[in-house]
Amino acid sequence: MTVSRALTIAGSDSGGGAGIQADLKTFTVLGVYGMSALTAITAQNTLGVHGIYNLPLEAIEQQIDAVATDIGVDAVKTGMLSQAPIIERVAERIKANNIPNLVVDPVMVAKGGARLLEQDSQQALIRHLLPLATVITPNLPEAEVLTGRTITTVEEMKEAARHIHSFGTRYVVVKGGHLDGDALDILFDGETFAEFVAPRHETKHTHGTGCTFSAAITSELAKGASVHDAVTTAKHFITCAIQDTLGLGQGHGPTNHWAYGKRQHQLI
Numbered sequence: 001m002t003v004s005r006a007l008t009i010a011g012s013d014s015g016g017g018a019g020i021q022a023d024l025k026t027f028t029v030l031g032v033y034g035m036s037a038l039t040a041i042t043a044q045n046t047l048g049v050h051g052i053y054n055l056p057l058e059a060i061e062q063q064i065d066a067v068a069t070d071i072g073v074d075a076v077k078t079g080m081l082s083q084a085p086i087i088e089r090v091a092e093r094i095k096a097n098n099i100p101n102l103v104v105d106p107v108m109v110a111k112g113g114a115r116l117l118e119q120d121s122q123q124a125l126i127r128h129l130l131p132l133a134t135v136i137t138p139n140l141p142e143a144e145v146l147t148g149r150t151i152t153t154v155e156e157m158k159e160a161a162r163h164i165h166s167f168g169t170r171y172v173v174v175k176g177g178h179l180d181g182d183a184l185d186i187l188f189d190g191e192t193f194a195e196f197v198a199p200r201h202e203t204k205h206t207h208g209t210g211c212t213f214s215a216a217i218t219s220e221l222a223k224g225a226s227v228h229d230a231v232t233t234a235k236h237f238i239t240c241a242i243q244d245t246l247g248l249g250q251g252h253g254p255t256n257h258w259a260y261g262k263r264q265h266q267l268i
């Protein structure tokens with residue numbers, strides 16, 4: 001039996017809705033063997049982030065090298081990388097281990113408002129990580145930071161995708177979760193745009209949607225899918241996960257990682 005292998009390089013969310021935990025759940029549901037390299041431990045629940053503890057660069061490097069040199073990695077995603085030295089070290093180890101199919105989720109601020117990427121480190125993402133990336137998946141506030149422009153329309157999302165593509169990333173997905181109306185995401189491959197639309201579901205339980213979406217893209221790339229097909233599956237996965245809410249916690253609760261599998265099962 002051949003198994004596809006995916007690695008997440010991200011922070012731990014003790015509440016289980018975002019970060020490493022969301023990624024590993026997504027990998028498992030999509031039938032991919034999941035591995036992790038932790039960059040930080042957060043004390044977090046649905047009400048917010050209560051503490052952030054970055055791991056030493058040495059520990060981050062050893063985790064990436066350990067899995068890459070033995071088990072192998074078919075696709076990798078990055079999530080919370082909170083400081084420029086962490087970004088630089090992660091980029092260096094991805095390159096040194098020749099890890100293919102890099103999906104960058106440029107996590108900057110948690111839903112509750114806590115800063116997960118230091119402001120003076122944003123340029124390091126552009127300089128060190130984006131040129132290595134197959135796909136980058138900014139939400140609107142992240143796309144605004146990366147481009148220095150305000151984004152309020154689909155046309156402006158497309159302009160932002162063009163701008164971000166010029167940093168060297170092969171594909172750009174600008175997520176429209178923060179706009180009003182349908183949940184519309186744009187995929188740009190350097191020449192053409194594709195749109196992925198789902199009805200907006202009115203819910204406060206959207207903690208970790210970006211992590212889950214990018215982990216689903218990573219899973220599909222690990223299995224050999226094209227970027228367009230990977231985004232199609234990821235959109236379906238996250239739409240199911242948002243619609244079939246678990247209602248956990250007193251604040252922004254997690255999405256439902258089982259929902260996509262349940263839906264597929266019902267279709268059989």
Ligand SMILES: Nc1ncnc2c1ncn2[C@@H]1O[C@H](COP(=O)(O)OP(=O)(O)OP(=O)(O)O)[C@@H](O)[C@H]1O
Nearest residue numbers: 139175177178183184200201207208209210211213
């Ligand atoms: N209320 C909603 N209903 C349906 N789809 C949504 C909703 N909110 C977000 N989405 C979709 O979820 C995916 C993630 O987008 P979003 O903009 O929420 O990412 P994000 O802000 O990075 O998430 P997070 O910061 O929570 O990790 C996108 O495909 C987006 O269109």
Ligand SMILES: Cc1ncc(COP(=O)(O)O)c(N)n1
Nearest residue numbers: 011012018019110111207208
């Ligand atoms: C460890 C970690 N990684 C990523 C997020 C972003 O998710 P959200 O924006 O939904 O809070 C988070 N809160 N925690």
